[in-house]
Amino acid sequence: MATLIGGLGSSHVPSIGAAMDKGLTQTDDWKPFFDGIGPGRDWVAANRPDVAVVVFNDHGNSFFLDKVPTFAIGCAERYDPIDEGWGPRAIPSFEGHADLGWHVVDRMVENRFDPMIVQEIEVDHGLQVPMELFFGKPETAWPVRVVPVFVNVIQYPIPLPSRCYELGQVLRRAIESFPGDERVVVIGTGGLSHQLQGARAGFTNPEADREFLRDIAANPGRLAALSREDYVRLFGSEGAELMMWLVMRGAMDPEVVVKHSHYYVPASMTGAGMLVLENRAA
Amino acid sequence: MEDRIPDTPLFDRSRQRRGYRLNKMAMGLVDPANRDAFRADEEAYLDRFGLSAEEKQAVRTRNWQEMVRLGGNVFYILKISAISPARMTEIGAHQAGMDHESFLRDRLGKKPAGSQ
Structure with a gap:
């Protein structure tokens, strides 16, 4: 059976990708963030995952408001990077693990989650940036296959944080019942605190962000019990997407070991973080 | 609203x-x-x-x-x-009703432009 080898967390701020594209990673604005990602890349290199299940939200690129799935699972063999309006970025397409995607869908439905099934879709910075942070930007091919898990955190009603946590628990059982020998990581993406809309635009909350990075490892039940409004109040209207990290966390054991944790604010307008968790018994 | x-x-x-x-x-x-x-x-x-x-x-x-x-x-x-x-920070500043430099300084804690 496939093995879950770790839970990763990462921001997916598009300007992180743009900074890498433009060679700005050593500028005053960006160096403090990029200086802290090395241990995350080292962990991935040492632990050699075969598959990354990437939990993220589309940002009005692959889904418009005409059709908004609360949860959608990628069951495609390939995902191209999408043109978000500035032209497609020069990164390789992502190879999908369609069989694992379908298997996740089967287990979800049996466990009373009913996702949208997606066989053709392009992926935006929500998936791209975390992949680049952990795996670097390859010339020709990514070292892992991906299973995208799309979560609607833009159009209300967005799902409950507790529901995201429960989805992670189902995802764990799906991974560990998949007939194969794949080594799998789950990447929770988004956040940390930021707000892009309204007069409170530019809001960040470094204290809440640091508490989140601590509690997502040590006390995830507290974070799963918060309301959606709590997330918006604490982390900003767009920072509420942090609840997607709960999907990753729900897939892990109750007790985890923090292998790496990094935080810097601001990355553009956002508190930016990276996290590596292992199950204690692993 | x-x-x-x-x-x-x-x-x-x-x-x-x-x-x-x-x-x-x-x-x-x-x-x-x-x-x-x-x-x-x-x-x-x-x-x-x-x-x-x-x-x-x-x-x-x-x-x-x-x-x-x-x-x-x-x-x-x-x-x-x-x-x-338009940069995201400029769009943010506009919604906050602030000039860009004040927004970067007061909301995002950036040093004033030119001092970096």
């Missing part, structure tokens, strides 16, 4: 219904042909999506605060900035 969390417009039912056409217009800009159409004749492009005079005025003047008030969501309307370049 009163926000439950001050100065924080949630993209709820009333906002997304009100802003549907505006957001659809902006979403169209992921297509290079539509970007060309927007550049060539902005008024005609906006008319294709049935925008009201108020909505068109907000787009034409790149009034981000007003576009959000009319139900625009930043993830969609941001695509206009691929044609008329």
Whole structure:
């Protein structure tokens, strides 16, 4: 059976990708963030995952408001990077693990989650940036296959944080019942605190962000019990997407070991973080 | 429309219904042909999506605060900035009612430009 080898967390701020594209990673604005990602890349290199299940939200690129799935699972063999309006970025397409995607869908439905099934879709910075942070930007091919898990955190009603946590628990059982020998990581993406809309635009909350990075490892039940409004109040209207990290966390054991944790604010307008968790018994 | 969390417009039912056409217009800009159409004749492009005079005025003047008030969501309307370049921080500053430098300093804790 496939093995879950770790839970990763990462921001997916598009300007992180743009900074890498433009060679700005050593500028005053960006160096403090990029200086802290090395241990995350080292962990991935040492632990050699075969598959990354990437939990993220589309940002009005692959889904418009005409059709908004609360949860959608990628069951495609390939995902191209999408043109978000500035032209497609020069990164390789992502190879999908369609069989694992379908298997996740089967287990979800049996466990009373009913996702949208997606066989053709392009992926935006929500998936791209975390992949680049952990795996670097390859010339020709990514070292892992991906299973995208799309979560609607833009159009209300967005799902409950507790529901995201429960989805992670189902995802764990799906991974560990998949007939194969794949080594799998789950990447929770988004956040940390930021707000892009309204007069409170530019809001960040470094204290809440640091508490989140601590509690997502040590006390995830507290974070799963918060309301959606709590997330918006604490982390900003767009920072509420942090609840997607709960999907990753729900897939892990109750007790985890923090292998790496990094935080810097601001990355553009956002508190930016990276996290590596292992199950204690692993 | 009163926000439950001050100065924080949630993209709820009333906002997304009100802003549907505006957001659809902006979403169209992921297509290079539509970007060309927007550049060539902005008024005609906006008319294709049935925008009201108020909505068109907000787009034409790149009034981000007003576009959000009319139900625009930043993830969609941001695509206009691929044609008329505006940084996310400038769009944020505009909505906050601050000049860019003050916004960077007071909201994001950045050092003033030129001192870096």
